[in-house]
Amino acid sequence: MHPQRPHTIEEALARARIFGGAYTLADLEGSRQRITEQLVELRWMQAFTSPNTTPGGRPAWAPLMLHERAAQDLRALCQGVIHDDDAARRLARFDAARDPGGALAFACLLMLADREEGAQFWLQFAAGGGQATGALCLYLLHLRRGEWRDAQHWARQMARLEQEPCQYTPVAHEILETSSATGGVTVFIDLPDDQAAVPEDAVKGALEDLDVDQIEEFGAIPQPSPELPHQLEDLVTACR
Template identity: 60%
Template sequence: MRRKPRSIDEALARARVFDGHYTPGHLAESRRRITEKLNELQALLTGPGTERARPATLSPLSLLHDRAARDLRALCQGVIHDADAAQRIARFDTTRDPGGALAFACLLVLAGIEDGAQFWWQFSAGAGNPSAAVCLYLLHLRRGDLKDAEHWARQSAALEHEPCQYTPVTHELLAPACPPIIVTIRMEIPDHTADVPEEAVRGAVQDLDIGQIDGVGPVPQPSPDLAHQLQDLIANTR
């Protein structure tokens, strides 16, 4: 049996990088893929449709993450301002309606409870809701989880034409049937005078029950009173 190192210095002395696993061809291909992705990001951020000049000190990835965060919050505000959102959340308390899961998750993400929002968006997207898949795409893009973002971009494209789905924010993917990681989404946010303050949303959800779901862990659960609180929040922004 190999003796364990007795100190950090001894452990570091044993540490080494193994050669031979990657050929120059592998490294060249990796560089090519990275360059290709960076070029895609640069084109997205500086091409037609860019609304304002952005600081040159920020990297394309940082700009992309910031843009995804803004788009996600705008989408969530649009969802909770929809006339049916409160009723959907009220039904979701008892029936686990996928549209209610979408709206409930949007409230959670505005309150800063991203893990809970992710769970219910996955529930909604699994039931075929394309808006939930778009939310997951933007969430993972904001986090920099590009593989997961690509998965949900493909899912949102596949669900785009699902019939009878609750889509409170009209959206369109300007991308091919199998989009790359970066897709362009055109959204028509419902008209509303002002966004619901996120501090008020946090106050509305702070007393929610946190249920334990096997294999997942603690997940916020909707309450019968939450729909009424949402209606009050919306009324106070008009």
Template identity: 75%
Template structure:
């Protein structure tokens, strides 16, 4: 049954009125928190979308934020695996699980589109003090649109910038950071001129025969093979 139509303006206004007792102070505080979080999220995204100070990249049409993160992540991984020490660290990584070897292996997995395994080893690298690992995770989550996870790794990267004895094959620097409550960060990545990029199809071919183990909550974590370092050395040499 349809409700009875209001007969006067006063009756219509009375029905539209929000009575004070309907909303408590807790409701108001929760609403304010949601609005604040949304404003901080917007501010963080706007900060990241601005041009990076000091960037040497040529002028081009601006990309969407997640698209730029995807481009930066793959370029960063190419820089890591072209580093002269990457092959040696990868060769040792089969026996000694050091954080620098984890970073090199994870970058190969990124380029081979084996993202779940890459995320595991990037977390391993970042946990070992590698700021570059945290930077890769920041870009990875930014590409997915996972803003809170991206903020977390941005903060971790800033904290690890001066960590001693870390492996930094591609120099990078935090050039502008938003307030701590916002968690945004802009990074200058000094990508080396290493010649032609290694074709990602070749990287995928080199990673086809990796062993896969279940580790914790990760269903399929690729493990490095002893031959992988030699394959990487061949790929880098062919690209020069």
């Protein structure tokens, strides 16, 4: 069994004291690493749940805003993906042959339609197929939920996938900084300033009649239709 997660920094520090006995340098370094990770996670969780005000009640910037920023970035990233000139073609290939780039486009449509469980399934499929942008979407999704450990995992996957050749990158992004101690990552997403967003109500309408398959262990997962690539082209064209 895992010990109960500490609820305060003081509790984490109390657990960190070293008892008498023989410890190697590797033991001590491992302990420091675990303490660092616990404290970082604790600070993030406090940031996600603490009021975003100063002691005097004045608004103040705090890491609480990070989950809100992640939600905005995820939405904007999904819009950027479906605006890509190759998105409809890849979506057609996805319907026929489960192309990972098409899975990314389909997942972004699902995300914009608030069909989050299906979107997460196909984002994982896209990332598993080598799509770094799929891992970036999953990083932002878990960060938005406050699921820091899952966000760390996809940050590491994103950094690894960035090294793979022949990346399909519908939205240019660059990993600026990572930290092996905390799993943190800073990503620059290059979104056009003048990009007109596809109305999300229109996206929901296009996805309204999709078939849904029951997949063991994953539940009800929406499936693309042969008409969806043409609908995507119409949606993007209409907002230009």
